[in-house]
Amino acid sequence: MSSIEEQVIAWRHHLHQTPEFGFEEVKTSDFIARKLEEFGIEVHRKIGRTGLVGVLKCGESDRSIGLRADMDALKVTEENDFAYKSQTDGMMHACGHDGHTTMLLGAAHELATHRNFDGMVYFIFQPGEEHGVGAKAMIEDGLFDRFKIDAIYAMHNLPGVPEGHFVTNPGSIMASESSFEIEIIATGGHAAMPHMGTDPIVVGAQIVLALQTITSRNLSSIHEPAVISVTEFTTNGTTNVIPSSATIKGDTRCFTDEALAKIEAAIERVVAGQCVSAGVEYKYSFQNTFLSTINTPKETAVAVRVAKAIAGEGNVDGEAPPFTISEDFSFMQRKIPSCYVLVGNGQEGEKGGTALHKPFYDFNDNILMTGVRFWSELVSDQLTKV
Ligand SMILES: [Zn+2]
Ligand SMILES: [Zn+2]
Structure with missing residues (x-):
C-alpha cells in the first residue's frame, strides 16, 4: 500500500468520526485548510460560510479547472460498529461526503507534489449540499467572480454500482x-x-x-x-x-x-x-x-475519456439513464461548463453496497485512490504541460 493510500484512508476515517451538518463544517474546513496549507496550496476561506477554495498554480498558462467536493453530513444516527464510527450522536456521514472531501484532498496532495500540469487548479470544498444551500452560498460569495474557472467537475459515490466503475451522461443526469x-x-x-x-x-x-x-x-x-x-x-x-x-x-x-x-x-x-x-x-x-443536474457534452466527453483511462473501457457508462435524486452542484452548472460523474461504491450485498442516507451506509475506502487518480488525471488531461 502506497503511503498516499494509507494517508487518505486515515483522513477519511478522521472525517467520518467528526461529521458536521451543513454550514456547521467548522472542524472539517479547519482540517481541510490545514492539509492544503501543508501541501503548499493557497487557501481562501469563508466562501459560502464554511466553504473554502484551494488554489494551485503551475506554469504560465491561463487555463483553469475547478474540482468540487461536498463536506456536510446528515442528521442520521450511525448504526455501524467499526472503530471510526461517528463520535457525534445523531449525526453521520451517510452520503459519503467524507470520501468526496478525502479524494479531493488526496488529489490536491498529488498535484502539489508532482506539479505535472500547466495552469490553475481550484479545489472547491462546498458546505451544505444536502439541503441545497451550499452551492448557492458559494456563488453568492463570488466563487465565479473571484476565480476565473473555465469548467467545473464534481464526483459522487453511488452504491449499487461495482466499486470503481464510473457512470455519467452528456445531459440531464439528475432531477430537479x-x-x-x-x-x-x-x-x-x-x-x-x-x-x-x-x-x-x-x-x-x-x-x-x-x-x-x-x-x-x-x-x-x-x-x-x-x-x-x-x-x-x-x-x-x-x-x-x-x-x-x-x-x-x-x-x-x-x-x-x-x-x-x-x-x-x-x-x-x-x-x-x-x-x-x-x-x-x-x-x-x-x-x-x-435544479436538474445537467452536464455539458464537451466536459462529459473529457470526464468519460479520463474515467476510461483510470477504470478501463468496459467499466465506464458514459450514456447512463438519469436518476431522480438531486444535487445542488446544479446551481454551479448554470454558471460555467461542467460535468458530474458518479463512481461505484460497491454492488448491493457487497462492501459499499448499502444505499445512501441509511444508518449502515459507509463510503468504500477501496475507491479512494480511484477518485484521487481521476482528479489528478483530469487535471493533467485538461492542463497539459507543453
Ligand atoms: Zn445525500
Ligand atoms: Zn451526497
Missing part, C-alpha cells in the same frame, strides 16, 4: 426537486347542509386528480419525464363539519429548466381553474430546492 403548497379557502359548514357553504375537500380532491394530467397531457412523454406527487392533504374539518380550509402539499421532479417552468405554471393553472369552478379562494406557493 421542488415542493408546492396549495391552500384552499372555503366557507365550510354543517355536514348535513353542504349547499349552505363551499367545500374545500371536494375541490381539493379534484385538484389532486387534475394535477396528474400535467405529466400526461402537458409534458412530452419522451423529452419531459416528470413526477408530481401529492404527499399531504389536511383540513380543519371534523366528522360532522365541512372544513373551511384544506392544505395540499407535494413534491415534483423533472429534468430540464423548461419542464420545471411548465410544471410551476401548470399547477397554478389547475388550482385556479378548479377553485373558480367551485367558487373558493386559494393561495399557492412553489419552492425550488435543486
Whole structure:
C-alpha cells in the first residue's frame, strides 16, 4: 500500500468520526485548510460560510479547472460498529461526503507534489449540499467572480454500482426537486347542509386528480419525464363539519429548466381553474430546492475519456439513464461548463453496497485512490504541460 493510500484512508476515517451538518463544517474546513496549507496550496476561506477554495498554480498558462467536493453530513444516527464510527450522536456521514472531501484532498496532495500540469487548479470544498444551500452560498460569495474557472467537475459515490466503475451522461443526469403548497379557502359548514357553504375537500380532491394530467397531457412523454406527487392533504374539518380550509402539499421532479417552468405554471393553472369552478379562494406557493443536474457534452466527453483511462473501457457508462435524486452542484452548472460523474461504491450485498442516507451506509475506502487518480488525471488531461 502506497503511503498516499494509507494517508487518505486515515483522513477519511478522521472525517467520518467528526461529521458536521451543513454550514456547521467548522472542524472539517479547519482540517481541510490545514492539509492544503501543508501541501503548499493557497487557501481562501469563508466562501459560502464554511466553504473554502484551494488554489494551485503551475506554469504560465491561463487555463483553469475547478474540482468540487461536498463536506456536510446528515442528521442520521450511525448504526455501524467499526472503530471510526461517528463520535457525534445523531449525526453521520451517510452520503459519503467524507470520501468526496478525502479524494479531493488526496488529489490536491498529488498535484502539489508532482506539479505535472500547466495552469490553475481550484479545489472547491462546498458546505451544505444536502439541503441545497451550499452551492448557492458559494456563488453568492463570488466563487465565479473571484476565480476565473473555465469548467467545473464534481464526483459522487453511488452504491449499487461495482466499486470503481464510473457512470455519467452528456445531459440531464439528475432531477430537479421542488415542493408546492396549495391552500384552499372555503366557507365550510354543517355536514348535513353542504349547499349552505363551499367545500374545500371536494375541490381539493379534484385538484389532486387534475394535477396528474400535467405529466400526461402537458409534458412530452419522451423529452419531459416528470413526477408530481401529492404527499399531504389536511383540513380543519371534523366528522360532522365541512372544513373551511384544506392544505395540499407535494413534491415534483423533472429534468430540464423548461419542464420545471411548465410544471410551476401548470399547477397554478389547475388550482385556479378548479377553485373558480367551485367558487373558493386559494393561495399557492412553489419552492425550488435543486435544479436538474445537467452536464455539458464537451466536459462529459473529457470526464468519460479520463474515467476510461483510470477504470478501463468496459467499466465506464458514459450514456447512463438519469436518476431522480438531486444535487445542488446544479446551481454551479448554470454558471460555467461542467460535468458530474458518479463512481461505484460497491454492488448491493457487497462492501459499499448499502444505499445512501441509511444508518449502515459507509463510503468504500477501496475507491479512494480511484477518485484521487481521476482528479489528478483530469487535471493533467485538461492542463497539459507543453
Ligand atoms: Zn445525500
Ligand atoms: Zn451526497
